Amino acid sequence: MTRNIRLTIEYDGSRFCGWQTQRRTRRKTVQEEVEKAGRKLFGKKINLIGAGRTDSGVHAEAQVANFRVDSRLPLRNIKKGLNSHLPKDIAILSAEDVKSDFHARFDAREKLYKYTIINRKVRSPLLKRHAAFISYDLDIGAMKKAARHFVGKKDFRSFQASDKKERHSVRTVTKCDVISRHPIVDIYIQADGFLYNMVRNIVGTLIDVGRGRTKPEQVKKILFKRHRSAAGQTAPAKGLCLVKVLYQPLI
Template sequence: MNNYKLTIQYDGARYKGWQRLGNSDSTIQGKIENVLTELAGEKIEIIGSGRTDAGVHALAQVANFKMKKNVTTEEVMDYLNHYLPNDISVVRVEMVHDRFHARYNAEEKTYSYKIWNKKYTHPFMRKYSMHVPEQLDFKKMREAAKYFLGEHDFTSYSNAKSKKKSMVREIYSLTIERNDGFIEIKVCGNGFLYNMVRKIVGTLIEVGVGNVDAASIPSILASKERIQTGRMAEAEGLYLDHVTFKN
């Protein structure tokens, strides 16, 4: 049994997220599995490093799958890129050891979020960034970012339905940079809850426009009340940037 590791880029605009939904052909996982099943001549299931939501993009999603058929990594890559739609690309295929698991072996993940911060819209990036016409206070946003660093219970910053799983996550870094009208927020951590990054970005935007005081973030975290986090940033500005794995 061969174990293949895929590095995948995709435009999530027309998909209902990463995770397969029954027999639906409207997810990234479903599209890739359908093509691999044809190649393998058997039912193939792929394991992603994480689930991106509907409309969210990926610069380097990682997945793995196992297949009995002996096919080279080059053949797998060529076959996938030939039959997948042009908004999904497999940029790397590697043969890995049998125990490699894209989800369980992931050590840290980095997401990036793009904001277009001008009064007018950006015609070419409107599907790939969030338009915030109000002038954002960059200094206040950077101050607010510091409160998210470290280990916290992020119940307030998630829409996760399960109450049995731990809501504790650790954020290693959170950077905010400006470049010619764009603001890019990058957040790196050991894992993220459902909608967590988008809710964090939403709070940073609220701080930037003056609706929320940065100093209130610790109390919002401590409250574990989701209603206190306010707006959630739009899906189209979010990208799974890269995933780091344990050696």
């Protein structure tokens, strides 16, 4: 009996070369580790489809993936069995049977990312792998004003990695919030899709606003220029986390 299994996966991306299997390198990826665990559990290869291709060093609270397998193992045994074969920085939070045509990537409607900054004078040893450290004061009010300009259907070419040129660079951002709980600053960005490094480049621009280098209203001009050089630097990968993948109906 062929089943389509949907997984929800949490991982610390610090020591992984991103989500997607890299055929030309020996560096480990999250997809590769889960597929290896699946082979051990089922005695056969599984092909894992992930909702989001997180980059090297990026984390996930709830990555979604699916695979097809001919097995009668109960779901609780699949979850437990996969976890028993996975390294400690990857965990299967849930396993469930879904319709045969469910596709983790193509059925995703929106994704929510969170970027975490530790904003104080002294670095944080506890958060060093999960937050960007900024020692200078940030103007949170200005960052909040700037964040509003990213919401809506816009051309985000200015926030695409300079070495990546996708033909279509229009995306719809439904949320861009800056939330401060000193010394932690969390930036939440939700959209129907993302260009390569788009979130980290938006964050870099918001940091420039927080430092006073860029005024909030200048975000409009940066978007209009449609050139990577107009935006801020790319924020470090370690502060970025995939929080949630939303499907239809949005849940």
